[in-house]
Amino acid sequence: xxxxxxxxxxxxxxxxxxxxxxxxxxxxxxxxxxxxxxxxxxxxxxxxxxxxxxxxxxxxxxxxxxxxxxxxxxxxxxxxxxxxxxxxxxxxxxxxxxxxxxxxxxxxxxxxxxxxxxxxxxxxxxxxxxxxxxxxxxxxxxxxxxxxxxxxxxxxxxxxxxxxxxxxxxxxxxxxxxxxxxxxxxxxxxxxxxxxxxxxxxxxxxxxxxxxxxxxxxxxxxxxxxxxxxxxxxxxxxxxxxxxxxxxxxxxxxxxxxxxxxxxxxxxxxxxxxxxxxxxxxxxxxxxxxxxxxxxxxxxxxxxxxxxxxxxxx
Amino acid sequence: xxxxxxxxxxxxxxxxxxxxxxxxxxxxxxxxxxxxxxxxxxxxxxxxxxxxxxxxxxxxxxxxxxxxxxxxxxxxxxxxxxxxxxxxxxxxxxxxxxxxxxxxxxxxxxxxxxxxxxxxxxxxxxxxxxxxxxxxxxxxxxxxxxxxxxxxxxxxxxxxxxxxxxxxxxxxxxxxxxxxxxxxxxxxxxxxxxxxxxxx
Numbered sequence: 001x002x003x004x005x006x007x008x009x010x011x012x013x014x015x016x017x018x019x020x021x022x023x024x025x026x027x028x029x030x031x032x033x034x035x036x037x038x039x040x041x042x043x044x045x046x047x048x049x050x051x052x053x054x055x056x057x058x059x060x061x062x063x064x065x066x067x068x069x070x071x072x073x074x075x076x077x078x079x080x081x082x083x084x085x086x087x088x089x090x091x092x093x094x095x096x097x098x099x100x101x102x103x104x105x106x107x108x109x110x111x112x113x114x115x116x117x118x119x120x121x122x123x124x125x126x127x128x129x130x131x132x133x134x135x136x137x138x139x140x141x142x143x144x145x146x147x148x149x150x151x152x153x154x155x156x157x158x159x160x161x162x163x164x165x166x167x168x169x170x171x172x173x174x175x176x177x178x179x180x181x182x183x184x185x186x187x188x189x190x191x192x193x194x195x196x197x198x199x200x201x202x203x204x205x206x207x208x209x210x211x212x213x214x215x216x217x218x219x220x221x222x223x224x225x226x227x228x229x230x231x232x233x234x235x236x237x238x239x240x241x242x243x244x245x246x247x248x249x250x251x252x253x254x255x256x257x258x259x260x261x262x263x264x265x266x267x268x269x270x271x272x273x274x275x276x277x278x279x280x281x282x283x284x285x286x287x288x289x290x291x292x293x294x295x296x297x298x299x300x301x302x303x304x305x306x307x308x309x310x311x312x313x314x
Numbered sequence: 315x316x317x318x319x320x321x322x323x324x325x326x327x328x329x330x331x332x333x334x335x336x337x338x339x340x341x342x343x344x345x346x347x348x349x350x351x352x353x354x355x356x357x358x359x360x361x362x363x364x365x366x367x368x369x370x371x372x373x374x375x376x377x378x379x380x381x382x383x384x385x386x387x388x389x390x391x392x393x394x395x396x397x398x399x400x401x402x403x404x405x406x407x408x409x410x411x412x413x414x415x416x417x418x419x420x421x422x423x424x425x426x427x428x429x430x431x432x433x434x435x436x437x438x439x440x441x442x443x444x445x446x447x448x449x450x451x452x453x454x455x456x457x458x459x460x461x462x463x464x465x466x467x468x469x470x471x472x473x474x475x476x477x478x479x480x481x482x483x484x485x486x487x488x489x490x491x492x493x494x495x496x497x498x499x500x501x502x503x504x505x506x507x508x509x510x511x512x513x514x
Contacts, residue, residue, distance in 0.1 A: 003330050005502030008415070009340055012505070017339040023352060030356045030395060037394075038387035045377060045386075046445040082465040091460040102465020205473035212470065215452035223449050234453070239446050242390075245435060247397045267460035282425045285413035294411035295507055303410055304506040307342035 046226070046239035051210070054218055055186025059165045060158055061218055066182045067155065068216070069114045070175070071148035076110050076212050083108040091268040098268065106208060114213055115182065118194035122181050129181055135174040147173040163187075230255055250277070333499040343503050347406035351498075354399035357392055358491065362484065364389040369480055373443055373472075393435060400431065412504045420497040427490040434487055437479035440469055447472075 054062045080090040082105045090099040123129035151172045158167045195209040228234035235252040238244035254270040376386035413421035451469045458464040
């Protein structure tokens with residue numbers, strides 16, 4: 001049969017080989033390994049962090065999160081595309097900002113989507129909230145800032161008694177009641193439902209809003225406990241004592257090397273480095289010098305030692 | 315000549331039954347280095363099998379069912395073995411300069427496949443619906459947004475990530491791997507260094 005392989009190997013001695021037997025054996029060995037590993041070590045399944053969890057067990061952290069969002073201090077506020085149009089914080093490399101190319105495809109107004117709209121839903125159950133929200137909506141920007149700042153200071157010295165957050169009296173305007181209502185929403189377990197409202201209800205296929213709500217301090221503090229943060233090489237870790245995505249070490253390492261490690265554009269810088277590495281790997285057969293490395297390193301002599309031994313004997 | 319006849323001719327000219335199901339190998343194919351491709355392929359097959367079983371019962375099955383958790387564990391450790399085999403396969407093929415004698419196409423498709431396996435694994439992590447996927451989602455979004463990908467590939471859209479993981483990406487991966495194996499078998503195992511007619 002004059003196929004490419006037959007022409008290539010015509011002068012090479014062959015030995016008997018049973019592909020099907022080899023594949024069956026390898027399949028059996030790998031399957032056995034998997035069964036043993038799965039039975040003995042199982043797999044990680046650290047439970048989700050929900051609004052109810054945070055509201056009930058860390059109510060001050062919950063309120064700080066909600067207040068930050070209301071005050072316009074959450075990281076998603078001025079993130080830029082794909083969430084909003086403010087590109088001043090979009091990462092860039094050599095003046096190019098790919099983050100802006102796609103535009104605002106996941107529009108999010110944190111104050112409205114994460115706080116006001118959920119409270120408007122609560123106002124249907126608790127009509128007392130309606131005038132509270134009207135007061136907030138009709139206030140000036142400076143007035144809102146005064147209220148949220150005062151409430152933030154008070155939160156720093158708040159105490160929790162029987163699950164209730166006790167805050168000193170102060171000039172908080174409608175913020176006090178708004179935050180109290182948000183806490184109730186969280187404790188009831190209805191936060192995520194309020195955040196992920198969409199036009200295809202009852203189907204909720206996209207929990208983007210509820211995932212972004214706690215993405216700052218709450219998730220980060222849990223991740224810190226589990227060695228999942230960036231500074232802890234979290235990219236390659238898994239929850240518990242399980243192996244993570246260790247194959248991403250060549251990617252993760254660049255986040256620890258200056259200037260990427262401290263750069264506001266670290267993600268795109270590392271991304272560009274990865275693209276360059278991928279291109280080098282892809283085009284390795286054609287890159288002078290690099291394509292000779294295997295020959296210079298000599299590891300092939302170990303792989304084909306029997307062949308070289310028999311060739312030498314002849 | 316009809317398209318069918320042209321296809322037949324292409325197949326007959328490029329690959330024989332012996333290529334597809336070899337009963338003999340060049341004597342230099344005699345090292346552990348030759349096992350890692352098969353190891354990776356086997357792990358991939360088991361990932362597909364366990365993954366398909368999990369799709370029957372849905373992404374939430376493994377949280378509450380012991381059997382479901384067992385299959386999730388098979389899938390989890392399958393991923394570990396898959397990437398272990400893949401990295402060893404890549405490393406040994408590098409040391410063998412396996413791209414020689416016209417096999418650069420096989421090498422390129424292999425690297426492209428690797429580039430597809432990475433987001434396949436990422437979307438798998440994002441589909442776990444536990445805290446790990448919450449955290450990975452909010453962190454990975456920053457990297458993908460910075461690269462301009464986040465506007466259409468939303469790590470926080472669980473359904474999109476799940477469908478990418480069980481649909482588009484494995485479909486692409488299987489096509490690339492099939493092409494890779496076709497080329498491997500069509501061209502035959504690369505000869506040892508210093509023994510090839512072309513030494514590029």
